[in-house]
Amino acid sequence: xxxxxxxxxxxxxxxxxxxxxxxxxxxxxxxxxxxxxxxxxxxxxxxxxxxxxxxxxxxxxxxxxxxxxxxxxxxxxxxxxxxxxxxxxxxxxxxxxxxxxx
Amino acid sequence: xxxxxxxxxxxxxxxxxxxxxxxxxxxxxxxxxxxxxxxxxxxxxxxxxxxxxxxxxxxxxxxxxxxxxxxxxxxxxxxxxxxxxxxxxxxxxxxxxxxxxxxxxxxxxxxxxxxxxxxxxxxxxxxxxxxxxxxxxxxxxxxxxxxxxxxxxxxxxxxxxxxxxxxxxxxxxxx
Amino acid sequence: xxxxxxxxxxxxxxxxxxxxxxxxxxxxxxxxxxxxxxxxxxxxxxxxxxxxxxxxxxxxxxxxxxxxxxxxxxxxxxxxxxxxxxxxxxxxxxxxxxxxxxxxxxxxxxxxxxxxxxxxxxxxxxxxxxxxxxxxxxxxxxxxxxxxxxxxxxxxxxxxxxxxxxxxxxxxxxxxxxxxxxxxxxxxxxxxxxxxxxxxxxxxxxxxxxxxxxxxxxxxxxxxxxxxxxxxxxxxxxxxxxxxxxxxxxxxxxxxxxxxxxxxxxxxxxxxxxxxxxxxxxxxxxxxxxxxxxxxxxxxxxxxxxxxxxxxxxxxxxxxxxxxxxxxxxxxxxxxxxxxxxxxxxxxxxxxxxxxxxxxxxxxxxxxxxxxxxxxxxxxxxxxxxxxxxxxxxxxxxxxxxxxxxxxxxxxxxxxxxxxxxxxxxxxxxxxxxxxxxxxxxxxxxxxxxxxxxxxxxxxxxxxxxxxxxxxxxxxxxxxxxxxxxxxxxxxxxxxxxxxxxxxxxxxxxxxxxxxxxxxxxxxxxxxxxxxxxxxxxxxxxxxxxxxxxxxxxxxxxxxxxxxxxxxxxxxxxxxxxxxxxxxxxxxxxxxxxxxxxxxxxxxxxxxxxxxxxxxxxxxxxxxxxxxxx
Numbered sequence: 001x002x003x004x005x006x007x008x009x010x011x012x013x014x015x016x017x018x019x020x021x022x023x024x025x026x027x028x029x030x031x032x033x034x035x036x037x038x039x040x041x042x043x044x045x046x047x048x049x050x051x052x053x054x055x056x057x058x059x060x061x062x063x064x065x066x067x068x069x070x071x072x073x074x075x076x077x078x079x080x081x082x083x084x085x086x087x088x089x090x091x092x093x094x095x096x097x098x099x100x101x102x
Numbered sequence: 103x104x105x106x107x108x109x110x111x112x113x114x115x116x117x118x119x120x121x122x123x124x125x126x127x128x129x130x131x132x133x134x135x136x137x138x139x140x141x142x143x144x145x146x147x148x149x150x151x152x153x154x155x156x157x158x159x160x161x162x163x164x165x166x167x168x169x170x171x172x173x174x175x176x177x178x179x180x181x182x183x184x185x186x187x188x189x190x191x192x193x194x195x196x197x198x199x200x201x202x203x204x205x206x207x208x209x210x211x212x213x214x215x216x217x218x219x220x221x222x223x224x225x226x227x228x229x230x231x232x233x234x235x236x237x238x239x240x241x242x243x244x245x246x247x248x249x250x251x252x253x254x255x256x257x258x259x260x261x262x263x264x265x266x267x268x269x270x271x272x273x274x275x276x277x
Numbered sequence: 278x279x280x281x282x283x284x285x286x287x288x289x290x291x292x293x294x295x296x297x298x299x300x301x302x303x304x305x306x307x308x309x310x311x312x313x314x315x316x317x318x319x320x321x322x323x324x325x326x327x328x329x330x331x332x333x334x335x336x337x338x339x340x341x342x343x344x345x346x347x348x349x350x351x352x353x354x355x356x357x358x359x360x361x362x363x364x365x366x367x368x369x370x371x372x373x374x375x376x377x378x379x380x381x382x383x384x385x386x387x388x389x390x391x392x393x394x395x396x397x398x399x400x401x402x403x404x405x406x407x408x409x410x411x412x413x414x415x416x417x418x419x420x421x422x423x424x425x426x427x428x429x430x431x432x433x434x435x436x437x438x439x440x441x442x443x444x445x446x447x448x449x450x451x452x453x454x455x456x457x458x459x460x461x462x463x464x465x466x467x468x469x470x471x472x473x474x475x476x477x478x479x480x481x482x483x484x485x486x487x488x489x490x491x492x493x494x495x496x497x498x499x500x501x502x503x504x505x506x507x508x509x510x511x512x513x514x515x516x517x518x519x520x521x522x523x524x525x526x527x528x529x530x531x532x533x534x535x536x537x538x539x540x541x542x543x544x545x546x547x548x549x550x551x552x553x554x555x556x557x558x559x560x561x562x563x564x565x566x567x568x569x570x571x572x573x574x575x576x577x578x579x580x581x582x583x584x585x586x587x588x589x590x591x592x593x594x595x596x597x598x599x600x601x602x603x604x605x606x607x608x609x610x611x612x613x614x615x616x617x618x619x620x621x622x623x624x625x626x627x628x629x630x631x632x633x634x635x636x637x638x639x640x641x642x643x644x645x646x647x648x649x650x651x652x653x654x655x656x657x658x659x660x661x662x663x664x665x666x667x668x669x670x671x672x673x674x675x676x677x678x679x680x681x682x683x684x685x686x687x688x689x690x691x692x693x694x695x696x697x698x699x700x701x702x703x704x705x706x707x708x709x710x711x712x713x714x715x716x717x718x719x720x721x722x723x724x725x726x727x728x729x730x731x732x733x734x735x736x737x738x739x740x741x742x743x744x745x746x747x748x749x750x751x752x753x754x755x756x757x758x759x760x761x762x763x764x765x766x767x768x769x770x771x772x773x774x775x776x777x778x779x780x781x782x783x784x785x786x787x788x789x790x791x792x793x794x795x796x797x798x799x800x801x802x803x804x805x806x807x808x809x810x811x812x813x814x815x816x817x818x819x820x821x822x823x824x825x826x827x828x829x830x831x832x833x834x835x836x837x838x839x840x841x842x843x844x845x846x847x848x849x850x851x852x853x854x855x856x857x858x859x860x861x862x863x864x865x866x867x868x869x870x871x872x873x874x875x876x877x878x879x880x881x882x883x884x885x886x887x888x889x890x891x892x893x894x895x896x897x898x899x900x901x902x903x904x905x906x907x
Binding site for chain 2: 003004005006007008009010011012014015016017018019020021022023024025026027029031032034035036038039042046049050052053054056057058059060061062064065066068069070071072073074075076077079080081082083084086087092
């Protein structure tokens with residue numbers, strides 16, 4: 001096995017996280033926001049696995065399993081919420097949901 | 103091997119960028135699947151085959167499929183009414199700035215302590231399982247409860263109750 | 278009997294409380310019964326006390342009844358204690374007796390208007406405060422009474438509050454006397470901080486032992502006390518409020534602004550005479566103020582048109598006489614003049630009140646006339662009062678009291694030619710303006726018929742006061758005219774005597790003859806100018822010089838104008854430019870800042886999801902920066 005710098009793994013995770021962050025902040029469509037959150041979660045999991053690989057232990061992978069479980073739950077509940085949002089506001093535009101303004 | 107690593111990461115980054123910039127939700131979802139697969143490859147290279155498999159099966163195979171199901175069933179991919187502001191640079195300037203700042207700090211932290219090289223040897227599923235059900239058993243239970251709450255929550259939030267005028271005038275029983 | 282001393286001020290106070298709380302529910306009869314009756318009982322008690330005092334004088338000629346210790350803090354222990362000596366006894370008897378007569382009068386006088394119980398409640402409070410003032414044995418309790426009479430004066434001048442002008446007159450009275458009250462308060466502080474006590478007796482002892490004659494502390498405290506006295510007694514320079522105070526009901530003018538409150542200053546100076554003797558310059562100032570005031574107000578009274586304003590200026594003038602007497606050390610003479618003045622001035626005011634309501638609220642003398650035939654009793658009592666005021670020789674009380682003052686000015690230790698001549702000129706003026714008033718009001722062909730005849734109570738009040746205006750004079754007659762020294766001897770126990778051996782009996786007699794001649798001359802002049810030959814008067818007043826002169830005198834020598842330009846306008850200007858009070862800025866500023874913060878922070882709640890996410894990211898960045906790089 002050739003060696004890979006630890007830092008590059010983490011940097012990849014960072015880039016993915018940043019991309020996901022841009023998506024969350026810049027897109028108005030709720031689905032895209034949710035997708036971008038998935039990207040961010042994935043990036044976080046990648047960071048954990050890289051860390052676990054650095055030390056040669058299974059802990060990173062265990063953490064990733066938990067993140068996976070949490071992502072699953074989050075997606076299902078999030079989609080249900082999006083459905084309610086669409087039912088109420090008749091649009092997927094997150095900016096329309098500003099009735100809590102002020 | 104390291105070439106593979108960098109290639110997979112490139113694919114992951116590019117497809118993530120594509121996810122964020124599409125206007126059609128289904129296209130974006132498919133790009134997301136690609137990104138997830140690329141990351142799974144990275145996991146494999148890093149010596150975590152079990153996780154790579156899990157990534158493909160669960161993340162790309164279940165979660166994204168759920169996503170696509172819901173989008174298609176409820177026709178949520180319909181195009182926006184009103185002008186799309188995707189190409190407007192003003193929309194991207196602020197988030198991009200914030201992300202770059204955050205990433206910059208991240209970079210500063212990571213590279214501050216020098217470069218370590220790792221040679222990851224594969225960690226077998228057996229080791230993962232021992233660790234999971236050994237020291238992290240509590241986390242497993244908690245995750246189970248989380249999943250339970252997610253199921254209940256999703257079920258409750260997803261219900262559509264038909265409006266009834268008065269219970270004596272029910273047209274349709276509530277679902 | 279001395280045990281009942283505290284009842285004398287307490288009974289009217291009870292009256293105030295009862296009438297103030299429940300007066301509205303009582304019938305007019307009950308209100309009058311309570312209001313007049315309680316003052317009457319006080320009067321009775323004070324007369325009985327006086328008899329006991331005079332027949333068997335107590336130890337050291339004074340009785341002190343201490344009720345309780347009011348304040349006990351540091352070295353400051355004034356108590357609520359009443360001290361009866363000859364000086365306070367005179368004042369107590371006058372206040373209660375004249376007060377009772379006036380209350381009786383007002384029970385009929387005020388019967389037609391509204392606010393009957395409010396009137397009597399406030400009048401009772403006034404009588405109570407005045408009695409506290411004169412009976413107090415320390416300056417602190419004295420000041421309570423002082424403030425109380427000031428308050429009641431304000432309330433009663435503005436009694437008919439629905440007319441805004443009355444409110445303004447009341448405000449003017451209160452504010453002008455306030456200036457004096459502040460001086461008095463500062464004087465109190467000075468006295469306490471240097472002498473350690475406010476009890477009159479201790480104060481006088483301490484002052485004499487510790488302050489040499491003419492020392493700056495004595496001068497300062499005496500001057501401050503004089504400032505307070507000047508305000509309450511409407512002397513120069515704080516005299517501008519008294520003519521306007523005539524806006525109140527006539528009984529108020531009679532009681533407060535003729536007989537009692539304005540003499541509170543006289544009482545103060547007499548009480549603290551030791552201080553004034555320690556500061557001869559201030560005592561001279563007292564005399565000078567008295568002399569100037571009596572001249573200025575005497576001239577002003579010559580041209581007044583409202584009958585009550587004539588009497589107001591006249592009061593100013595007579596109190597000036599009292600100050601003159603105080604200033605030359607004739608303490609007892611001043612108190613005697615107070616005694617006689619209380620009777621005849623109250624009589625004149627009450628008579629004027631009857632005339633006013635008989636003609637349906639007509640105050641202008643020139644619209645009256647010929648009332649001699651229509652109101653005979655009022656006419657005769659008014660004449661008696663006027664005669665006493667003018668010091669008509671031999672038969673009136675005013676003659677004997679004014680005579681005593683003039684005599685002291687001539688022969689007394691601090692007597693002075695200028696003061697004497699001021700007094701004589703003042704006497705001349707007094708006769709003229711007084712009988713001008715009588716002739717214009719009661720003589721001539723009247724064109725108006727009276728619409729309301731006086732009832733029994735009014736008549737009784739007038740008669741009683743008229744009798745006293747004559748009789749009281751005989752308490753003290755000069756050597757050449759009977760030599761009755763009752764009053765002087767009585768007061769000797771409380772005030773130093775000013776009588777010196779005569780330079781020669783002839784001198785005094787000459788003075789009496791001279792002053793009587795002046796009075797009679799003045800009477801003749803008034804008769805000519807205002808009755809026989811009004812054309813002559815008109816020819817003088819219609820000239821250009823005459824017009825301006827009349828205008829000048831009418832406005833009280835322009836004092837109101839001066840004060841307006843000098844004090845009121847600058848103050849109003851200051852108030853206007855400081856409308857957004859710069860001292861308030863810090864407090865308002867805090868409120869403004871918090872409001873701005875609220876608005877600003879409120880904008881961060883835009884309701885949009887992405888905005889909140891961005892805030893979270895910014896927070897994360899900041900936290901990271903702080904943790905990692907700092």
